[in-house]
Amino acid sequence: MTEKIVVGVTGASGSRRAVDWAAARAIARRQHLELVSVIGGAIGTVGEGSVLAAAQTATEELLRDEADRIAAEGLVVTTRVATGNPVNVLIEASEDAALLVIGSDYRGPGEGPARGSHGIRIAAASASPVVVVPDFDVVGERSGVVVGVDGSPTSEAAIAFAAAEADRLGEPLTAIIVWTPIAAPRNALMVVPHAYREGMEQSAREALSLSLAGIRGQYPGIEIEEAIAEGYPSAVINELAESARLTVVGSRGHGVVRRLLLGSISHEVLQRLATVTAVVR
Incomplete structure (x- = not known):
């Protein structure tokens, strides 16, 4: 079995908590991390190329910052920017992973409506166990x-x-x-x-x-x-x-x-x- 933990990364605070949780587990279990961020919404329209290029640059920077933030001795972190439907990309990424970790924007009872449609779809189809990290301590x-x-x-x-x-x-x-x-x-x-x-x-x-x-x-x-x-x-x-x-x-x-x-x-x-x-x- 692979010893890779895949983490879905976005700019949301819940995503940062997911990265932290996955990093702690990877260090303890001597696993390595792959931080994956997905650029979605492309349909091939005129003028889309420049927008995609800017999104690619910003996303690569986000992943570098997250990798630097969790850097620790013995922890191997790789990054990857993908394009497409985030749910499908992460489900595909789970096929060669020991674990898939994603964040949620849900902040607990009384903090807004129920969340998790993407998390539910990913968990239902993932080839590996899925860990969902809420946006609270x-x-x-x-x-x-x-x-x-x-x-x-x-x-x-x-x-x-x-x-x-x-x-x-x-x-x-x-x-x-x-x-x-x-x-x-x-x-x-x-x-x-x-x-x-x-x-x-x-x-x-x-x-x-x-x-x-x-x-x-x-x-x-x-x-x-x-x-x-x-x-x-x-x-x-x-x-x-x-x-x-x-x-x-x-x-x-x-x-x-x-x-x-x-x-x-x-x-x-x-x-x-x-x-x-x-x-x-």
Whole structure:
């Protein structure tokens, strides 16, 4: 596997946070960075050449400045300016990358509408895991890594990614599995039957235990908390993520416990980023 981390770079502050996050990971994991910036909007109209040339020059300067800003001993950084649709370019770049990192302009609840249409499209089609970095600080009082679990192969990959990041960051890992009651017309089930709840919780507990079986031995130094909740997965995960440094979710998981982390859940988590969020396929 390649040891390259690709970072999508723009002039936005969220992009700078993404570059910083990727640089810290690259240094810790001895990976190298490729900073990619995309010039879009060209349609071949008359007089477009001079505009493209100016955009190329400004973009190259932006990438040089970012490379100089994160320069560190042992960190290899390359830059590339591409033209075309930014989403398509970054998806293509993910094909030979270990990780794709992008920034978001979302600044948290109460700071404007949900964001993430580009991030969702990139995460849905990327060949590598995608990390989306919101435009707010996730250090300080925040701690821990949260991973959504559903017992699927994709969920296993998410757990492995989350455990490696918890080990790198020296943070505890919370593995959360969420079960959702059967949908029914309003007031049809005023109280969920006790036996049904016990059965769902037991199924969730077993799936979670099996999913974490190998991780404890592989990472004996990290604290792992198992959590089971009733509710809607994206809401539960984002609530935990509000105090975490990193959240990890799988994409298109279909596990032994139904209605857990489906593809739509990872998308909903990305729409309202509560922290740095990784989507693992």
